[in-house]
Amino acid sequence: MKCYRAPLYIDFDVTLACNMKCRHCNVAAHKPLDDELSLTEIKALIDEMFNIGVYDLSITGGKPLMRKDWKEILLHTHQYSSWRLTLNTNGILWNEADVAFVSENVPHFLIAVSFDGHTPETYGILRRTPAGKPAVKEFEKAIKTLKLLMEYGAQVALNYTITKKNMEYFIDAVRFAHDLGVGMLGIKFFPYGRGQAHVNELELDYGPWADFLKTLTVLKEEDSVFGAVSISTPCPWEMYLPLMKNGYSEEDVAQIWDYESPLMNENYRQLRDLGCNAGITSCAISPDGAVYPCGTVSAKIPAVYCGNIRENGLLHVWETSLFLKKIRELKLSQIEGHCQDCEFKTLCGGGCRARAIVQGGTLTAPDMLCPYNCKEGNQCGYL
Amino acid sequence: MRLFVVKTGGRTLRVRKEDFGCAILDRDLYVEGNETVYKVLELFSQGKTLEEAIHILAERENASPEEVRKDVLSLIKMFNDFGWFCEFTETEGE
Numbered sequence: 001m002k003c004y005r006a007p008l009y010i011d012f013d014v015t016l017a018c019n020m021k022c023r024h025c026n027v028a029a030h031k032p033l034d035d036e037l038s039l040t041e042i043k044a045l046i047d048e049m050f051n052i053g054v055y056d057l058s059i060t061g062g063k064p065l066m067r068k069d070w071k072e073i074l075l076h077t078h079q080y081s082s083w084r085l086t087l088n089t090n091g092i093l094w095n096e097a098d099v100a101f102v103s104e105n106v107p108h109f110l111i112a113v114s115f116d117g118h119t120p121e122t123y124g125i126l127r128r129t130p131a132g133k134p135a136v137k138e139f140e141k142a143i144k145t146l147k148l149l150m151e152y153g154a155q156v157a158l159n160y161t162i163t164k165k166n167m168e169y170f171i172d173a174v175r176f177a178h179d180l181g182v183g184m185l186g187i188k189f190f191p192y193g194r195g196q197a198h199v200n201e202l203e204l205d206y207g208p209w210a211d212f213l214k215t216l217t218v219l220k221e222e223d224s225v226f227g228a229v230s231i232s233t234p235c236p237w238e239m240y241l242p243l244m245k246n247g248y249s250e251e252d253v254a255q256i257w258d259y260e261s262p263l264m265n266e267n268y269r270q271l272r273d274l275g276c277n278a279g280i281t282s283c284a285i286s287p288d289g290a291v292y293p294c295g296t297v298s299a300k301i302p303a304v305y306c307g308n309i310r311e312n313g314l315l316h317v318w319e320t321s322l323f324l325k326k327i328r329e330l331k332l333s334q335i336e337g338h339c340q341d342c343e344f345k346t347l348c349g350g351g352c353r354a355r356a357i358v359q360g361g362t363l364t365a366p367d368m369l370c371p372y373n374c375k376e377g378n379q380c381g382y383l
Numbered sequence: 384m385r386l387f388v389v390k391t392g393g394r395t396l397r398v399r400k401e402d403f404g405c406a407i408l409d410r411d412l413y414v415e416g417n418e419t420v421y422k423v424l425e426l427f428s429q430g431k432t433l434e435e436a437i438h439i440l441a442e443r444e445n446a447s448p449e450e451v452r453k454d455v456l457s458l459i460k461m462f463n464d465f466g467w468f469c470e471f472t473e474t475e476g477e
Contacts, residue, residue: 005401006384008413053386053399055408082395082410108410267403267415315384 002271002280002328006052006318009282011295012059014042014073016287017066019093020135021194024116024126024161024202027299028193029062036287037310039069043076045285045309050080052315058112058295060088062287071101078106086110088159090127091142091149092135099145103152112185113146115158118176122169126161126202146180156182163189163202167212171219174229183228186216190234190296192358206371206382210242217243220256234296235352236261236275237344237370250347261347272328274335275349279327283318285309291317293327296354304357327353330363337366337373389428391467398424412465423458433459433471 015036018029037045049057057077064070064087077085087102091113102109117123117139124134149156158177162170170186177184188209191199204212213231220226233239239259240250254260262268262277271280276294283306284298285291291306291314292298306324307317318324332339335350342348351367359368366373371382385400397408404417405424416424422443426436437455441448462468 004406005399008406051386052384053397053406053408055406055413082397082408084411265415267401270403 001319003318003324004271004281006054006315007281007283008053008055009277010049010054010057011282011284011298012045012049012057013061013285013287013298014059014064014070015062015067016299018061018063018090019066019130020063020090020138021128021130021132022126022135023128023198024163024189024195026190026192026195026296027062030130032062032066033286033288037289039072041289041310042069042073045289045314046073046077046080048309048314050083054083056084056086058086058088059109060086060295063090063093065089065093065098071105074102074106074109078108081108084110086112088112088114090114090138091145092138094145094148096148099148099152099154103149103154107154110155110157111149112157112159113142113149114161115142115146115173115177115184116161116166117169118173119169122166122173125166125169126163146182150181158182158184160184160186161189162186162204162212164204164208165202167204167208170212171216175225178225178228183230186229186231188231188233188238190352190354192297192354193299196358203369206241206369206374209238210245210382213239213242214246217248217256231257231259234355235348235367236263237348237351237367240344240347241371244344261349263347263349272330273332273346273349274330274353275347275351276327276353278353279306279321279324283324285314291321293324294354296352297358301357304354327363334364335366336360336364337368337370339366339372342372387425387428389424391427391462392469394467396424396467398428409465409467414465419454420458423455427468 015032016027016029017032021030085108087109116126120136120139123139124136127135129135160173174184189202191203239253243253261275263275278293283291283293284295286298289309292304297304306321332350339345339350351370353363355367356365368374387398389396399406405421407414407416426439437448437452441451459468459471463472
Protein backbone atom coordinates (compact mmCIF):
# COMPACT_ATOMS: atom_id res chain seq x y z
CA MET A 1 0.00 0.00 0.00
CA LYS A 2 1.37 3.40 -0.95
CA CYS A 3 0.27 5.07 2.26
CA TYR A 4 0.74 4.94 6.00
CA ARG A 5 -0.77 1.81 7.48
CA ALA A 6 -3.61 3.77 9.04
CA PRO A 7 -4.55 7.43 9.10
CA LEU A 8 -2.65 9.69 11.48
CA TYR A 9 -4.88 12.75 11.16
CA ILE A 10 -8.67 12.61 11.17
CA ASP A 11 -11.36 15.27 11.00
CA PHE A 12 -14.47 13.68 12.43
CA ASP A 13 -17.75 15.54 11.82
CA VAL A 14 -19.96 14.15 14.58
CA THR A 15 -23.02 16.00 13.29
CA LEU A 16 -24.01 18.41 10.53
CA ALA A 17 -26.47 20.09 12.90
CA CYS A 18 -25.48 23.70 13.51
CA ASN A 19 -27.12 26.65 15.20
CA MET A 20 -25.74 28.92 12.47
CA LYS A 21 -25.61 29.11 8.69
CA CYS A 22 -22.22 30.61 7.95
CA ARG A 23 -21.37 31.70 4.45
CA HIS A 24 -18.05 29.91 4.20
CA CYS A 25 -19.04 26.59 5.79
CA ASN A 26 -17.46 23.81 3.73
CA VAL A 27 -20.01 21.20 4.80
CA ALA A 28 -23.06 23.51 4.50
CA ALA A 29 -23.95 22.61 8.05
CA HIS A 30 -27.32 23.42 9.59
CA LYS A 31 -29.56 20.36 9.62
CA PRO A 32 -28.27 17.01 10.84
CA LEU A 33 -28.09 14.12 8.40
CA ASP A 34 -30.92 11.61 8.74
CA ASP A 35 -28.60 8.76 9.52
CA GLU A 36 -25.92 10.15 11.82
CA LEU A 37 -23.87 7.71 13.88
CA SER A 38 -25.27 6.73 17.27
CA LEU A 39 -23.29 7.19 20.45
CA THR A 40 -22.54 3.46 20.51
CA GLU A 41 -21.22 3.61 16.94
CA ILE A 42 -19.14 6.68 17.72
CA LYS A 43 -17.61 5.06 20.79
CA ALA A 44 -16.67 1.98 18.77
CA LEU A 45 -15.16 4.20 16.06
CA ILE A 46 -13.13 6.15 18.62
CA ASP A 47 -11.85 2.88 20.09
CA GLU A 48 -10.84 1.76 16.64
CA MET A 49 -9.16 5.05 15.78
CA PHE A 50 -7.08 4.88 18.93
CA ASN A 51 -6.19 1.24 18.48
CA ILE A 52 -5.02 1.64 14.87
CA GLY A 53 -2.74 4.52 15.87
CA VAL A 54 -4.53 7.72 14.92
CA TYR A 55 -2.45 10.56 16.32
CA ASP A 56 -4.48 13.73 15.82
CA LEU A 57 -8.27 13.76 16.09
CA SER A 58 -10.46 16.80 15.54
CA ILE A 59 -14.03 16.48 16.72
CA THR A 60 -15.92 18.86 14.51
CA GLY A 61 -19.13 19.30 12.52
CA GLY A 62 -21.58 21.05 12.27
CA LYS A 63 -21.48 21.87 15.90
CA PRO A 64 -20.65 18.96 18.19
CA LEU A 65 -22.56 20.67 21.02
CA MET A 66 -25.77 20.22 19.01
CA ARG A 67 -25.56 16.53 19.91
CA LYS A 68 -27.17 15.66 23.23
CA ASP A 69 -24.42 13.15 23.87
CA TRP A 70 -21.45 15.45 23.15
CA LYS A 71 -20.09 15.17 26.67
CA GLU A 72 -20.09 11.37 26.50
CA ILE A 73 -18.26 11.52 23.15
CA LEU A 74 -15.59 13.77 24.64
CA LEU A 75 -15.25 11.66 27.79
CA HIS A 76 -14.89 8.48 25.78
CA THR A 77 -12.25 10.05 23.54
CA HIS A 78 -10.35 11.56 26.44
CA GLN A 79 -10.01 8.28 28.34
CA TYR A 80 -7.13 7.48 26.00
CA SER A 81 -3.84 9.26 26.30
CA SER A 82 -1.15 9.77 23.66
CA TRP A 83 -3.19 11.47 21.01
CA ARG A 84 -3.83 15.06 20.20
CA LEU A 85 -7.43 16.14 20.58
CA THR A 86 -9.28 19.20 19.32
CA LEU A 87 -12.91 20.20 19.69
CA ASN A 88 -14.08 22.74 17.12
CA THR A 89 -16.87 25.02 18.26
CA ASN A 90 -18.36 28.44 17.56
CA GLY A 91 -18.65 29.02 21.31
CA ILE A 92 -22.24 30.17 21.08
CA LEU A 93 -24.08 27.25 22.66
CA TRP A 94 -22.02 26.98 25.82
CA ASN A 95 -23.13 27.68 29.38
CA GLU A 96 -20.91 27.84 32.43
CA ALA A 97 -21.60 24.21 33.35
CA ASP A 98 -20.36 23.12 29.91
CA VAL A 99 -17.19 25.12 30.34
CA ALA A 100 -16.63 23.62 33.80
CA PHE A 101 -17.23 20.17 32.34
CA VAL A 102 -14.55 20.41 29.66
CA SER A 103 -11.95 22.04 31.86
CA GLU A 104 -12.44 19.51 34.64
CA ASN A 105 -13.08 16.31 32.71
CA VAL A 106 -11.40 16.58 29.31
CA PRO A 107 -8.52 19.00 29.87
CA HIS A 108 -6.35 17.63 27.07
CA PHE A 109 -8.82 18.78 24.44
CA LEU A 110 -7.85 21.98 22.67
CA ILE A 111 -11.04 23.99 22.38
CA ALA A 112 -10.77 25.74 19.02
CA VAL A 113 -13.31 28.55 18.88
CA SER A 114 -14.27 29.84 15.43
CA PHE A 115 -13.73 33.58 15.50
CA ASP A 116 -13.57 35.14 12.06
CA GLY A 117 -13.71 38.72 13.27
CA HIS A 118 -12.80 40.68 16.40
CA THR A 119 -15.83 42.99 16.41
CA PRO A 120 -19.54 42.18 15.98
CA GLU A 121 -19.44 43.70 12.50
CA THR A 122 -16.36 41.86 11.23
CA TYR A 123 -17.52 38.64 12.88
CA GLY A 124 -20.83 38.92 11.02
CA ILE A 125 -19.13 39.05 7.61
CA LEU A 126 -18.94 35.25 7.50
CA ARG A 127 -20.87 34.20 10.58
CA ARG A 128 -24.56 34.17 9.80
CA THR A 129 -27.73 33.26 11.68
CA PRO A 130 -30.11 30.67 10.23
CA ALA A 131 -32.07 33.62 8.79
CA GLY A 132 -28.94 34.70 6.94
CA LYS A 133 -28.33 37.81 9.04
CA PRO A 134 -24.90 38.80 10.37
CA ALA A 135 -24.36 37.09 13.72
CA VAL A 136 -23.83 40.26 15.69
CA LYS A 137 -25.47 39.21 18.96
CA GLU A 138 -23.80 35.81 18.77
CA PHE A 139 -20.43 37.55 18.83
CA GLU A 140 -20.99 38.62 22.44
CA LYS A 141 -22.00 35.08 23.38
CA ALA A 142 -18.90 33.61 21.77
CA ILE A 143 -16.69 36.16 23.58
CA LYS A 144 -18.34 35.29 26.88
CA THR A 145 -17.66 31.58 26.32
CA LEU A 146 -14.09 32.28 25.32
CA LYS A 147 -13.43 34.26 28.49
CA LEU A 148 -15.10 31.62 30.63
CA LEU A 149 -13.03 28.86 29.02
CA MET A 150 -9.89 30.79 29.84
CA GLU A 151 -11.04 31.55 33.36
CA TYR A 152 -11.60 27.84 33.93
CA GLY A 153 -8.15 27.02 32.57
CA ALA A 154 -9.22 25.17 29.42
CA GLN A 155 -6.79 25.00 26.49
CA VAL A 156 -8.18 27.47 23.99
CA ALA A 157 -7.27 28.77 20.54
CA LEU A 158 -9.10 30.81 17.94
CA ASN A 159 -9.78 29.72 14.36
CA TYR A 160 -10.17 32.45 11.75
CA THR A 161 -11.17 31.51 8.23
CA ILE A 162 -9.38 33.92 5.93
CA THR A 163 -11.39 35.03 2.91
CA LYS A 164 -11.34 37.98 0.52
CA LYS A 165 -14.05 39.63 2.64
CA ASN A 166 -12.41 39.49 6.06
CA MET A 167 -8.70 39.25 5.28
CA GLU A 168 -8.10 42.94 6.02
CA TYR A 169 -9.25 42.49 9.63
CA PHE A 170 -7.06 39.51 10.41
CA ILE A 171 -4.15 41.50 11.83
CA ASP A 172 -6.43 43.36 14.23
CA ALA A 173 -7.99 40.04 15.19
CA VAL A 174 -4.55 38.65 16.04
CA ARG A 175 -3.92 41.65 18.31
CA PHE A 176 -7.31 41.05 19.89
CA ALA A 177 -6.44 37.39 20.47
CA HIS A 178 -3.08 38.37 21.90
CA ASP A 179 -4.75 40.74 24.37
CA LEU A 180 -7.00 37.89 25.44
CA GLY A 181 -3.95 35.62 25.77
CA VAL A 182 -4.88 33.06 23.10
CA GLY A 183 -3.26 31.85 19.91
CA MET A 184 -4.86 32.27 16.50
CA LEU A 185 -4.96 29.86 13.60
CA GLY A 186 -5.69 31.48 10.26
CA ILE A 187 -7.35 28.95 7.96
CA LYS A 188 -7.25 29.80 4.27
CA PHE A 189 -10.72 29.51 2.78
CA PHE A 190 -11.61 26.44 0.75
CA PRO A 191 -14.64 26.72 -1.54
CA TYR A 192 -16.89 23.83 -0.78
CA GLY A 193 -20.39 23.43 0.68
CA ARG A 194 -21.90 26.83 1.38
CA GLY A 195 -18.51 28.35 0.66
CA GLN A 196 -18.73 27.15 -2.92
CA ALA A 197 -21.92 29.13 -3.41
CA HIS A 198 -20.01 32.25 -2.34
CA VAL A 199 -16.76 31.44 -4.06
CA ASN A 200 -16.54 34.60 -6.15
CA GLU A 201 -17.08 36.74 -3.11
CA LEU A 202 -14.78 34.85 -0.74
CA GLU A 203 -11.99 33.16 -2.68
CA LEU A 204 -8.56 34.71 -2.36
CA ASP A 205 -6.71 35.15 -5.61
CA TYR A 206 -2.98 34.63 -5.51
CA GLY A 207 -2.01 38.33 -5.50
CA PRO A 208 -3.95 39.43 -2.43
CA TRP A 209 -3.05 36.20 -0.64
CA ALA A 210 0.64 36.64 -1.40
CA ASP A 211 0.62 40.25 -0.16
CA PHE A 212 -1.23 39.20 2.98
CA LEU A 213 1.13 36.35 3.77
CA LYS A 214 4.22 38.48 3.18
CA THR A 215 2.93 41.20 5.51
CA LEU A 216 2.02 38.67 8.17
CA THR A 217 5.40 36.97 7.89
CA VAL A 218 7.24 40.23 8.48
CA LEU A 219 5.02 40.93 11.49
CA LYS A 220 5.59 37.44 12.83
CA GLU A 221 9.34 37.92 12.56
CA GLU A 222 9.39 41.34 14.14
CA ASP A 223 6.50 41.63 16.57
CA SER A 224 5.98 39.23 19.48
CA VAL A 225 2.22 39.85 19.32
CA PHE A 226 2.24 37.65 16.21
CA GLY A 227 4.27 34.87 17.79
CA ALA A 228 1.21 32.73 18.49
CA VAL A 229 -0.36 33.03 15.05
CA SER A 230 -0.20 30.11 12.67
CA ILE A 231 -1.57 29.49 9.19
CA SER A 232 -3.23 26.49 7.61
CA THR A 233 -3.54 26.24 3.83
CA PRO A 234 -5.09 23.53 1.67
CA CYS A 235 -1.77 22.78 -0.04
CA PRO A 236 1.96 23.59 0.14
CA TRP A 237 2.33 26.15 -2.68
CA GLU A 238 0.05 28.52 -0.81
CA MET A 239 2.75 28.84 1.86
CA TYR A 240 5.90 28.46 -0.21
CA LEU A 241 5.22 30.37 -3.38
CA PRO A 242 4.44 33.83 -1.93
CA LEU A 243 7.35 33.64 0.48
CA MET A 244 10.01 32.00 -1.66
CA LYS A 245 9.24 34.41 -4.50
CA ASN A 246 10.12 37.13 -2.00
CA GLY A 247 13.46 35.88 -0.82
CA TYR A 248 12.53 33.45 1.92
CA SER A 249 13.94 29.94 1.80
CA GLU A 250 12.06 26.75 2.58
CA GLU A 251 14.06 26.65 5.84
CA ASP A 252 12.80 30.16 6.64
CA VAL A 253 9.23 29.02 6.07
CA ALA A 254 9.81 26.09 8.42
CA GLN A 255 11.45 28.26 11.05
CA ILE A 256 9.02 31.19 10.94
CA TRP A 257 5.78 29.30 10.40
CA ASP A 258 6.65 25.86 11.71
CA TYR A 259 5.40 24.65 8.34
CA GLU A 260 6.76 21.92 6.15
CA SER A 261 5.43 20.31 3.01
CA PRO A 262 4.75 16.60 3.49
CA LEU A 263 7.33 16.17 0.72
CA MET A 264 10.06 17.32 3.11
CA ASN A 265 9.56 14.04 4.96
CA GLU A 266 11.76 11.35 3.42
CA ASN A 267 9.44 8.53 4.50
CA TYR A 268 6.47 10.27 2.88
CA ARG A 269 8.50 10.94 -0.25
CA GLN A 270 9.14 7.23 -0.62
CA LEU A 271 5.37 6.81 -1.01
CA ARG A 272 4.57 9.59 -3.49
CA ASP A 273 5.63 12.75 -5.22
CA LEU A 274 2.40 14.68 -4.58
CA GLY A 275 2.19 17.16 -1.71
CA CYS A 276 -1.46 16.30 -1.07
CA ASN A 277 -1.51 13.93 1.91
CA ALA A 278 -5.21 13.09 1.62
CA GLY A 279 -5.62 9.34 1.95
CA ILE A 280 -1.91 8.93 2.71
CA THR A 281 -1.72 10.17 6.29
CA SER A 282 -5.17 11.67 6.75
CA CYS A 283 -8.87 11.32 6.10
CA ALA A 284 -12.20 12.69 7.22
CA ILE A 285 -15.31 11.00 8.54
CA SER A 286 -18.83 12.32 8.06
CA PRO A 287 -21.59 12.08 10.69
CA ASP A 288 -23.09 9.10 8.82
CA GLY A 289 -19.81 7.17 8.93
CA ALA A 290 -18.81 7.94 5.35
CA VAL A 291 -15.07 8.29 4.86
CA TYR A 292 -13.57 10.99 2.64
CA PRO A 293 -9.91 11.59 1.87
CA CYS A 294 -9.80 15.16 3.16
CA GLY A 295 -11.58 17.42 5.66
CA THR A 296 -12.09 20.15 3.07
CA VAL A 297 -14.53 17.94 1.17
CA SER A 298 -16.01 15.87 4.00
CA ALA A 299 -19.59 16.11 2.84
CA LYS A 300 -21.71 14.02 0.57
CA ILE A 301 -19.63 14.02 -2.61
CA PRO A 302 -20.10 10.77 -4.49
CA ALA A 303 -16.94 11.40 -6.51
CA VAL A 304 -14.64 11.19 -3.50
CA TYR A 305 -16.57 8.76 -1.30
CA CYS A 306 -14.22 6.09 0.06
CA GLY A 307 -16.57 3.79 1.96
CA ASN A 308 -18.44 3.70 5.25
CA ILE A 309 -17.12 2.69 8.66
CA ARG A 310 -20.52 1.10 9.37
CA GLU A 311 -19.67 -1.79 7.05
CA ASN A 312 -16.40 -3.17 8.35
CA GLY A 313 -14.80 -0.34 10.28
CA LEU A 314 -12.36 2.42 9.40
CA LEU A 315 -9.25 0.34 8.81
CA HIS A 316 -11.13 -1.78 6.29
CA VAL A 317 -12.07 1.35 4.34
CA TRP A 318 -8.47 2.61 4.58
CA GLU A 319 -7.10 -0.65 3.24
CA THR A 320 -9.68 -1.52 0.59
CA SER A 321 -11.24 1.69 -0.78
CA LEU A 322 -10.93 1.87 -4.54
CA PHE A 323 -10.97 5.65 -4.49
CA LEU A 324 -8.17 5.79 -1.93
CA LYS A 325 -6.24 3.36 -4.12
CA LYS A 326 -6.75 5.69 -7.06
CA ILE A 327 -5.50 8.69 -5.05
CA ARG A 328 -2.48 6.76 -3.83
CA GLU A 329 -1.51 5.72 -7.33
CA LEU A 330 -1.69 9.27 -8.61
CA LYS A 331 1.64 10.70 -9.76
CA LEU A 332 2.85 14.22 -10.32
CA SER A 333 3.45 13.38 -13.99
CA GLN A 334 -0.32 12.89 -14.40
CA ILE A 335 -1.28 16.32 -13.08
CA GLU A 336 -2.44 18.68 -15.79
CA GLY A 337 -1.37 22.31 -16.01
CA HIS A 338 2.12 23.64 -15.43
CA CYS A 339 3.30 21.37 -12.63
CA GLN A 340 5.74 19.39 -14.75
CA ASP A 341 8.08 22.32 -15.38
CA CYS A 342 7.42 24.21 -12.18
CA GLU A 343 10.44 25.13 -10.05
CA PHE A 344 8.40 24.37 -6.90
CA LYS A 345 7.22 20.92 -7.92
CA THR A 346 9.39 19.02 -5.43
CA LEU A 347 7.98 21.10 -2.56
CA CYS A 348 4.41 21.53 -3.74
CA GLY A 349 3.79 18.34 -5.63
CA GLY A 350 0.82 19.23 -7.82
CA GLY A 351 -1.32 21.63 -5.79
CA CYS A 352 -4.58 20.88 -4.02
CA ARG A 353 -6.31 17.75 -5.31
CA ALA A 354 -9.56 18.63 -3.52
CA ARG A 355 -9.67 21.90 -5.43
CA ALA A 356 -8.93 19.98 -8.61
CA ILE A 357 -11.97 17.77 -8.01
CA VAL A 358 -14.29 20.55 -6.87
CA GLN A 359 -13.37 23.04 -9.59
CA GLY A 360 -11.89 20.94 -12.36
CA GLY A 361 -14.00 17.81 -11.92
CA THR A 362 -11.13 15.31 -11.93
CA LEU A 363 -8.26 14.23 -9.69
CA THR A 364 -5.73 15.18 -12.34
CA ALA A 365 -7.12 18.65 -13.14
CA PRO A 366 -4.80 21.60 -12.53
CA ASP A 367 -5.12 23.54 -9.29
CA MET A 368 -6.49 26.69 -10.88
CA LEU A 369 -5.78 28.89 -7.88
CA CYS A 370 -2.07 28.42 -8.45
CA PRO A 371 -0.76 31.44 -10.37
CA TYR A 372 1.25 29.22 -12.70
CA ASN A 373 -2.02 27.70 -13.86
CA CYS A 374 -4.40 30.63 -13.68
CA LYS A 375 -2.17 32.86 -15.77
CA GLU A 376 -3.20 30.68 -18.69
CA GLY A 377 -5.75 32.60 -20.73
CA ASN A 378 -4.78 35.77 -18.87
CA GLN A 379 -7.09 34.95 -15.97
CA CYS A 380 -4.56 36.44 -13.62
CA GLY A 381 -1.15 37.96 -14.04
CA TYR A 382 0.56 37.66 -10.74
CA LEU A 383 3.76 35.97 -11.82
CA MET B 384 -2.25 -3.63 12.63
CA ARG B 385 1.01 -3.95 14.53
CA LEU B 386 0.88 -1.47 17.34
CA PHE B 387 2.21 -1.68 20.86
CA VAL B 388 2.41 0.55 23.88
CA VAL B 389 5.55 1.47 25.76
CA LYS B 390 5.65 3.47 28.97
CA THR B 391 8.34 5.91 29.92
CA GLY B 392 8.50 8.44 32.75
CA GLY B 393 4.75 8.53 33.27
CA ARG B 394 4.06 8.83 29.54
CA THR B 395 2.47 6.23 27.33
CA LEU B 396 3.74 6.00 23.78
CA ARG B 397 1.99 4.11 21.03
CA VAL B 398 4.30 2.66 18.43
CA ARG B 399 2.84 1.68 15.07
CA LYS B 400 4.65 -0.42 12.50
CA GLU B 401 5.14 1.30 9.17
CA ASP B 402 6.95 0.14 6.04
CA PHE B 403 9.79 2.58 6.79
CA GLY B 404 10.02 1.53 10.45
CA CYS B 405 7.55 3.01 12.86
CA ALA B 406 5.39 5.95 13.87
CA ILE B 407 5.74 6.93 17.53
CA LEU B 408 2.75 8.69 19.01
CA ASP B 409 2.89 10.74 22.18
CA ARG B 410 0.17 13.14 23.33
CA ASP B 411 1.66 16.20 21.65
CA LEU B 412 4.50 14.71 19.74
CA TYR B 413 4.70 12.67 16.56
CA VAL B 414 8.01 11.08 15.60
CA GLU B 415 8.99 8.64 12.86
CA GLY B 416 11.68 6.04 13.39
CA ASN B 417 13.44 3.40 11.33
CA GLU B 418 13.36 -0.36 11.73
CA THR B 419 16.02 -0.30 14.47
CA VAL B 420 13.99 2.18 16.49
CA TYR B 421 11.00 -0.12 16.16
CA LYS B 422 12.98 -3.14 17.35
CA VAL B 423 14.41 -1.30 20.36
CA LEU B 424 11.03 0.07 21.41
CA GLU B 425 9.42 -3.32 20.96
CA LEU B 426 11.93 -4.80 23.41
CA PHE B 427 11.29 -1.99 25.91
CA SER B 428 7.57 -2.63 25.59
CA GLN B 429 8.23 -6.24 26.58
CA GLY B 430 9.83 -4.98 29.79
CA LYS B 431 13.43 -5.58 28.75
CA THR B 432 16.08 -3.45 30.44
CA LEU B 433 18.57 -1.52 28.40
CA GLU B 434 21.24 -4.19 28.94
CA GLU B 435 18.86 -6.99 28.03
CA ALA B 436 17.76 -5.16 24.90
CA ILE B 437 21.38 -4.63 23.83
CA HIS B 438 22.20 -8.31 24.28
CA ILE B 439 19.11 -9.51 22.45
CA LEU B 440 19.77 -7.18 19.53
CA ALA B 441 23.45 -8.16 19.39
CA GLU B 442 22.45 -11.82 19.23
CA ARG B 443 19.80 -11.24 16.59
CA GLU B 444 22.04 -9.10 14.42
CA ASN B 445 25.11 -11.22 15.05
CA ALA B 446 26.98 -8.09 16.11
CA SER B 447 29.18 -7.25 19.06
CA PRO B 448 27.35 -5.95 22.15
CA GLU B 449 29.70 -2.95 22.20
CA GLU B 450 28.68 -1.89 18.71
CA VAL B 451 25.00 -2.37 19.47
CA ARG B 452 25.38 -0.55 22.79
CA LYS B 453 26.83 2.45 20.97
CA ASP B 454 23.91 2.53 18.54
CA VAL B 455 21.26 2.03 21.18
CA LEU B 456 22.74 4.67 23.47
CA SER B 457 22.76 7.14 20.64
CA LEU B 458 19.09 6.30 20.07
CA ILE B 459 18.36 6.77 23.75
CA LYS B 460 20.05 10.15 23.60
CA MET B 461 17.73 11.11 20.75
CA PHE B 462 14.74 9.84 22.74
CA ASN B 463 15.89 11.91 25.72
CA ASP B 464 15.50 15.04 23.58
CA PHE B 465 11.81 14.20 23.39
CA GLY B 466 11.68 13.55 27.13
CA TRP B 467 11.54 9.78 26.64
CA PHE B 468 13.56 7.08 28.41
CA CYS B 469 15.46 9.50 30.61
CA GLU B 470 15.24 6.74 33.27
CA PHE B 471 17.79 4.75 31.24
CA THR B 472 20.34 7.52 31.04
CA GLU B 473 19.85 8.30 34.71
CA THR B 474 20.66 4.70 35.70
CA GLU B 475 21.92 2.03 33.32
CA GLY B 476 23.21 4.30 30.60
CA GLU B 477 25.67 6.11 32.86
